[in-house]
Amino acid sequence: MSNSFFREQIIDTCLALEARGLNQGTSGNVSVRDEAGTGFFLTPSSLPYHQMTPDDIVHVDLASGTITGTRKPSSEYPFHLAILRARPDAQAVVHTHSQHATAVACLRRDLPAVHYLVALFGGAQIRCAPYATFGTDELSANVVAALSDRRAALMANHGLVVIGRNLDEALALxxxxxxxxxxxxxxxAAGTPHILPDDEMARVVDRFRDYGYGPVGGMKKGE
Known part of the structure; x- marks a missing residue:
C-alpha cells in the first residue's frame, strides 16, 4: 500500500472514531507505519478531524524521531514513537478518550475478564498504565509497559490506546x-461481577488464534 493511502486511511479512521462516539473534537490521535516501515504517519495537533487533508498528516522517522510536515504533530507523538519502536508487530496505534474506557481508567483499575472477549487483547485483563503528564517520556514508558503482551492499555485519568496489524483492526479493537x-x-453498578479465571482466559486466548488473532508479539503486517 502506498504512503498516500496511509495518509487517507488515517483521516478515514479519525472520522470513523468520531462517528462512533469514540472521540470528539480534536481529542485522541492515530498513527500507522509508512510503506517502508522506517517511520510512521500521525495526526497533527489541534486540528478537527473533518478539516484534515492528507497534507496535514505528519511523518515521524522511527530511528531519529525527526518530524516532517507542514503542521505540528499530536502532543502524544512520544508514546506513538515509543510503542512502534518497542512493538515491531504493531502497524497501527489508535488513542481515544472514549467515555467508558476513560471512566475505568479514571478509577485506575485494570479492565478485568468480565467477559471472555477481553481475551481478544491478549490476556486476562486490559492493564491500566499509571498516570503521567501527557506528552512525557514517563507516560510513554508507562504505556509501553502496560502493553506488554497486550493489544490495548488503559491510561490512568486519560484514556485508551490500542495497537493493531493495520488501522482497520486497531479501529475494531x-x-x-x-x-x-x-x-x-x-x-x-448492578452488583459484583463474576470475573473469569486466568486459566479459562488462557484457553480463550488460544482459541482466538484460530480466528485470525495470532500471539501478541508475533503479529505480522497484514496477518
Whole structure:
C-alpha cells in the first residue's frame, strides 16, 4: 500500500472514531507505519478531524524521531514513537478518550475478564498504565509497559490506546474495548461481577488464534 493511502486511511479512521462516539473534537490521535516501515504517519495537533487533508498528516522517522510536515504533530507523538519502536508487530496505534474506557481508567483499575472477549487483547485483563503528564517520556514508558503482551492499555485519568496489524483492526479493537468497558461499569453498578479465571482466559486466548488473532508479539503486517 502506498504512503498516500496511509495518509487517507488515517483521516478515514479519525472520522470513523468520531462517528462512533469514540472521540470528539480534536481529542485522541492515530498513527500507522509508512510503506517502508522506517517511520510512521500521525495526526497533527489541534486540528478537527473533518478539516484534515492528507497534507496535514505528519511523518515521524522511527530511528531519529525527526518530524516532517507542514503542521505540528499530536502532543502524544512520544508514546506513538515509543510503542512502534518497542512493538515491531504493531502497524497501527489508535488513542481515544472514549467515555467508558476513560471512566475505568479514571478509577485506575485494570479492565478485568468480565467477559471472555477481553481475551481478544491478549490476556486476562486490559492493564491500566499509571498516570503521567501527557506528552512525557514517563507516560510513554508507562504505556509501553502496560502493553506488554497486550493489544490495548488503559491510561490512568486519560484514556485508551490500542495497537493493531493495520488501522482497520486497531479501529475494531478500539470499539470492542469501549463496549467491554461499558459492560464492566454496568455490572459494577448492578452488583459484583463474576470475573473469569486466568486459566479459562488462557484457553480463550488460544482459541482466538484460530480466528485470525495470532500471539501478541508475533503479529505480522497484514496477518
Amino acid at each position: 478500539t470499539a470492542e474495548a469501549e463496549t467491554l468497558a461499558k459492560l464492566y461499569l454496568q455490572t459494577l
